[in-house]
Amino acid sequence: QSALTQPASVSGSPGQSITISCTGTSSDVGGYNYVSWYQQHPGKAPKLMIYDVSNRPSGVSNRFSGSKSGNTASLTISGLQAEDEADYYCSSYTSSSTLLFGGGTKLTVL
Amino acid sequence: EVQLVQSGAEVKKPGESLKISCKGSGYSFTSYWIGWVRQMPGKGLEWMGIIYPGDSDTRYSPSFQGQVTISADKSISTAYLQWSSLKASDTAMYYCARHSGTWATILIEWGQGTLVTVSS
Numbered sequence: 359q360s361a362l363t364q365p366a367s368v369s370g371s372p373g374q375s376i377t378i379s380c381t382g383t384s385s386d387v388g389g390y391n392y393v394s395w396y397q398q399h400p401g402k403a404p405k406l407m408i409y410d411v412s413n414r415p416s417g418v419s420n421r422f423s424g425s426k427s428g429n430t431a432s433l434t435i436s437g438l439q440a441e442d443e444a445d446y447y448c449s450s451y452t453s454s455s456t457l458l459f460g461g462g463t464k465l466t467v468l
Numbered sequence: 469e470v471q472l473v474q475s476g477a478e479v480k481k482p483g484e485s486l487k488i489s490c491k492g493s494g495y496s497f498t499s500y501w502i503g504w505v506r507q508m509p510g511k512g513l514e515w516m517g518i519i520y521p522g523d524s525d526t527r528y529s530p531s532f533q534g535q536v537t538i539s540a541d542k543s544i545s546t547a548y549l550q551w552s553s554l555k556a557s558d559t560a561m562y563y564c565a566r567h568s569g570t571w572a573t574i575l576i577e578w579g580q581g582t583l584v585t586v587s588s
Contacts, residue, residue: 392573403578462512
Protein backbone atom coordinates (compact mmCIF):
# COMPACT_ATOMS: atom_id res chain seq x y z
CA GLN A 359 0.00 0.00 0.00
CA SER A 360 1.38 3.39 -0.98
CA ALA A 361 0.84 6.34 1.33
CA LEU A 362 -1.86 8.84 0.53
CA THR A 363 -0.46 11.86 -1.33
CA GLN A 364 -0.02 15.14 0.54
CA PRO A 365 2.04 18.20 -0.39
CA ALA A 366 5.37 18.15 1.42
CA SER A 367 4.94 21.68 2.66
CA VAL A 368 2.55 24.61 2.78
CA SER A 369 2.93 28.05 4.29
CA GLY A 370 0.85 31.03 5.20
CA SER A 371 0.94 34.27 7.15
CA PRO A 372 -0.87 34.79 10.45
CA GLY A 373 -4.55 35.40 9.87
CA GLN A 374 -4.59 33.80 6.43
CA SER A 375 -6.21 30.50 5.47
CA ILE A 376 -4.43 27.46 4.06
CA THR A 377 -5.62 24.15 2.66
CA ILE A 378 -3.80 20.83 2.73
CA SER A 379 -4.88 18.17 0.26
CA CYS A 380 -4.83 14.40 0.68
CA THR A 381 -5.26 12.34 -2.48
CA GLY A 382 -5.97 8.64 -2.59
CA THR A 383 -8.01 6.27 -4.70
CA SER A 384 -11.52 4.88 -4.88
CA SER A 385 -10.31 2.08 -2.60
CA ASP A 386 -9.60 4.44 0.27
CA VAL A 387 -10.36 8.19 0.37
CA GLY A 388 -12.93 8.05 -2.42
CA GLY A 389 -14.68 4.95 -1.16
CA TYR A 390 -15.36 5.85 2.45
CA ASN A 391 -16.16 8.87 4.59
CA TYR A 392 -13.53 7.78 7.09
CA VAL A 393 -10.82 10.38 6.61
CA SER A 394 -9.11 11.81 9.68
CA TRP A 395 -6.50 14.53 10.15
CA TYR A 396 -3.76 14.66 12.81
CA GLN A 397 -1.49 17.47 13.98
CA GLN A 398 2.00 16.68 15.24
CA HIS A 399 4.31 19.20 16.84
CA PRO A 400 8.05 18.36 16.95
CA GLY A 401 8.84 15.74 19.56
CA LYS A 402 5.18 15.23 20.45
CA ALA A 403 2.59 12.56 19.83
CA PRO A 404 0.04 13.24 17.08
CA LYS A 405 -3.31 14.80 18.01
CA LEU A 406 -6.66 14.14 16.33
CA MET A 407 -8.01 17.30 14.66
CA ILE A 408 -10.74 16.06 12.26
CA TYR A 409 -12.51 12.71 11.91
CA ASP A 410 -15.03 11.24 9.46
CA VAL A 411 -14.05 13.86 6.85
CA SER A 412 -15.44 16.93 8.58
CA ASN A 413 -16.11 16.35 12.27
CA ARG A 414 -14.14 18.11 14.99
CA PRO A 415 -13.45 16.44 18.34
CA SER A 416 -14.36 18.39 21.44
CA GLY A 417 -11.71 20.98 22.22
CA VAL A 418 -10.41 21.45 18.68
CA SER A 419 -10.72 25.00 17.39
CA ASN A 420 -13.41 25.70 14.80
CA ARG A 421 -10.65 27.26 12.68
CA PHE A 422 -9.98 23.69 11.54
CA SER A 423 -12.35 22.19 8.99
CA GLY A 424 -12.36 19.22 6.66
CA SER A 425 -14.00 18.28 3.38
CA LYS A 426 -13.81 15.71 0.60
CA SER A 427 -14.44 15.61 -3.12
CA GLY A 428 -13.95 12.38 -5.01
CA ASN A 429 -10.60 10.84 -4.14
CA THR A 430 -9.23 13.99 -2.47
CA ALA A 431 -9.81 15.15 1.08
CA SER A 432 -8.80 18.57 2.35
CA LEU A 433 -7.98 20.21 5.66
CA THR A 434 -8.48 23.96 5.88
CA ILE A 435 -7.08 26.08 8.67
CA SER A 436 -8.46 29.60 8.82
CA GLY A 437 -7.10 32.53 10.80
CA LEU A 438 -3.62 30.98 10.92
CA GLN A 439 -1.83 31.28 14.24
CA ALA A 440 1.80 30.67 15.14
CA GLU A 441 0.78 27.64 17.22
CA ASP A 442 -0.63 25.95 14.09
CA GLU A 443 2.90 25.44 12.78
CA ALA A 444 3.27 21.64 12.81
CA ASP A 445 3.17 18.55 10.64
CA TYR A 446 -0.25 17.40 9.48
CA TYR A 447 -1.21 13.88 8.43
CA CYS A 448 -4.35 12.54 6.84
CA SER A 449 -5.52 8.95 7.21
CA SER A 450 -8.19 6.90 5.49
CA TYR A 451 -9.90 3.57 5.92
CA THR A 452 -9.16 1.22 3.03
CA SER A 453 -10.96 -1.60 1.22
CA SER A 454 -8.49 -4.01 2.90
CA SER A 455 -9.96 -3.10 6.31
CA THR A 456 -6.77 -1.28 7.24
CA LEU A 457 -5.82 2.36 7.75
CA LEU A 458 -3.47 4.30 5.52
CA PHE A 459 -1.70 7.56 6.37
CA GLY A 460 -0.62 10.33 4.07
CA GLY A 461 3.04 11.24 3.76
CA GLY A 462 2.58 14.34 5.90
CA THR A 463 2.64 18.09 5.27
CA LYS A 464 4.83 20.58 7.09
CA LEU A 465 2.93 23.80 7.77
CA THR A 466 5.05 26.90 8.21
CA VAL A 467 3.48 30.07 9.61
CA LEU A 468 5.50 32.93 8.13
CA GLU B 469 -9.32 10.87 31.92
CA VAL B 470 -8.20 8.44 29.24
CA GLN B 471 -4.47 7.69 29.36
CA LEU B 472 -2.18 5.47 27.34
CA VAL B 473 1.19 5.03 29.02
CA GLN B 474 3.93 3.34 27.05
CA SER B 475 7.06 1.56 28.24
CA GLY B 476 10.41 3.30 28.14
CA ALA B 477 13.02 3.67 25.43
CA GLU B 478 14.92 0.56 24.33
CA VAL B 479 18.36 0.04 22.82
CA LYS B 480 18.83 -3.37 21.23
CA LYS B 481 21.19 -5.21 18.89
CA PRO B 482 20.17 -6.68 15.54
CA GLY B 483 18.72 -10.16 15.96
CA GLU B 484 17.48 -9.56 19.50
CA SER B 485 13.83 -9.84 20.49
CA LEU B 486 11.75 -7.08 22.04
CA LYS B 487 8.28 -6.51 23.46
CA ILE B 488 7.05 -2.97 24.21
CA SER B 489 3.87 -2.15 26.08
CA CYS B 490 1.01 0.32 26.28
CA LYS B 491 -1.20 0.46 29.37
CA GLY B 492 -4.66 1.96 29.01
CA SER B 493 -6.69 3.56 31.77
CA GLY B 494 -9.78 5.71 32.16
CA TYR B 495 -11.93 3.71 29.74
CA SER B 496 -13.20 0.20 29.12
CA PHE B 497 -10.05 -1.43 27.73
CA THR B 498 -11.92 -4.39 26.27
CA SER B 499 -14.39 -2.25 24.31
CA TYR B 500 -12.04 -0.36 21.97
CA TRP B 501 -9.50 -1.38 19.37
CA ILE B 502 -5.95 -0.36 20.27
CA GLY B 503 -3.12 -0.26 17.80
CA TRP B 504 0.39 0.77 16.87
CA VAL B 505 1.89 3.42 14.59
CA ARG B 506 5.52 3.61 13.49
CA GLN B 507 7.43 6.82 12.82
CA MET B 508 10.94 6.33 11.51
CA PRO B 509 13.44 9.15 12.17
CA GLY B 510 12.42 12.24 10.24
CA LYS B 511 9.63 10.39 8.45
CA GLY B 512 5.85 10.14 8.47
CA LEU B 513 3.34 8.00 10.31
CA GLU B 514 2.73 4.37 9.32
CA TRP B 515 -0.22 2.38 10.63
CA MET B 516 0.96 -1.07 11.73
CA GLY B 517 -2.12 -2.84 13.03
CA ILE B 518 -4.70 -3.14 15.79
CA ILE B 519 -6.13 -5.57 18.32
CA TYR B 520 -9.54 -5.76 19.99
CA PRO B 521 -8.73 -6.78 23.56
CA GLY B 522 -12.25 -8.08 24.12
CA ASP B 523 -11.70 -11.08 21.84
CA SER B 524 -8.07 -10.64 20.65
CA ASP B 525 -9.18 -10.11 17.02
CA THR B 526 -6.15 -8.64 15.26
CA ARG B 527 -5.59 -6.87 11.94
CA TYR B 528 -2.23 -5.97 10.38
CA SER B 529 -1.14 -3.62 7.64
CA PRO B 530 0.22 -5.69 4.73
CA SER B 531 3.52 -3.87 5.26
CA PHE B 532 3.88 -5.24 8.79
CA GLN B 533 2.13 -8.62 8.57
CA GLY B 534 4.62 -11.30 9.64
CA GLN B 535 7.14 -8.69 10.82
CA VAL B 536 5.64 -7.94 14.23
CA THR B 537 3.10 -9.39 16.64
CA ILE B 538 0.40 -7.36 18.35
CA SER B 539 -1.14 -8.80 21.50
CA ALA B 540 -3.03 -7.70 24.59
CA ASP B 541 -3.56 -8.78 28.20
CA LYS B 542 -6.99 -7.55 29.17
CA SER B 543 -6.47 -8.51 32.82
CA ILE B 544 -3.95 -5.66 33.12
CA SER B 545 -5.32 -3.40 30.35
CA THR B 546 -2.09 -3.57 28.39
CA ALA B 547 -1.35 -3.94 24.69
CA TYR B 548 1.97 -5.13 23.31
CA LEU B 549 4.08 -4.87 20.16
CA GLN B 550 6.65 -7.61 19.74
CA TRP B 551 9.59 -8.44 17.45
CA SER B 552 11.31 -11.82 17.36
CA SER B 553 14.42 -10.63 15.52
CA LEU B 554 15.08 -6.91 15.30
CA LYS B 555 16.70 -5.21 12.33
CA ALA B 556 18.42 -1.84 12.15
CA SER B 557 15.50 -0.67 10.02
CA ASP B 558 13.17 -1.18 13.02
CA THR B 559 14.75 1.90 14.62
CA ALA B 560 11.83 4.26 15.11
CA MET B 561 9.39 5.87 17.51
CA TYR B 562 6.38 3.64 18.12
CA TYR B 563 3.07 5.08 19.28
CA CYS B 564 0.07 3.20 20.58
CA ALA B 565 -3.36 4.70 19.98
CA ARG B 566 -6.90 3.97 21.08
CA HIS B 567 -9.08 3.55 18.00
CA SER B 568 -12.70 4.58 17.84
CA GLY B 569 -15.46 4.81 15.25
CA THR B 570 -17.58 2.23 13.46
CA TRP B 571 -14.63 0.52 11.83
CA ALA B 572 -11.90 1.69 14.25
CA THR B 573 -10.86 4.42 11.86
CA ILE B 574 -10.23 7.21 14.38
CA LEU B 575 -7.06 7.32 16.48
CA ILE B 576 -8.68 9.23 19.27
CA GLU B 577 -5.95 9.16 21.94
CA TRP B 578 -2.24 8.46 21.66
CA GLY B 579 0.47 7.25 23.98
CA GLN B 580 3.62 9.27 24.52
CA GLY B 581 5.69 7.04 22.25
CA THR B 582 8.45 4.47 22.78
CA LEU B 583 11.77 5.03 21.02
CA VAL B 584 13.37 1.82 19.81
CA THR B 585 16.99 1.98 18.67
CA VAL B 586 18.54 -1.07 16.99
CA SER B 587 22.26 -0.83 16.51
CA SER B 588 25.26 -3.12 16.63
